[in-house]
Amino acid sequence: MGAISPMHLLIVFLVVVVVFGSKRLPDTARALGKSMRIMKSETAAMKAENNKPADDAEPVVAPRSIEPTPGEATAARPVDEPRGQTKG
Secondary structure (H helix, E strand, O other): OOOOOHHHHHHHHHHHHHHHOOOOHHHHHHHHHHHHHHHHHHHHHHHHHHHOOOOOOOOOOOOOEEOOOOOOOOOOEEOOOOOOOOOO
């Protein structure tokens, strides 16, 4: 009574074809597969991040740069910022 039979699956497939149309069905299936792959890779990345040891003392930070104003001839140059020092 509660089991899904092949006849039930056939009826569901026919309803999906009628609702989406036979031309949009391959695109819809492709988009669904792509979404599932993205979700799987993100889930794996989250699991790997949680299993990473927590002894990373200092995160890697990209150096900041000063962007030139419009019309300035010089290129962007890096900014040296002291880290871990307090003024006292």
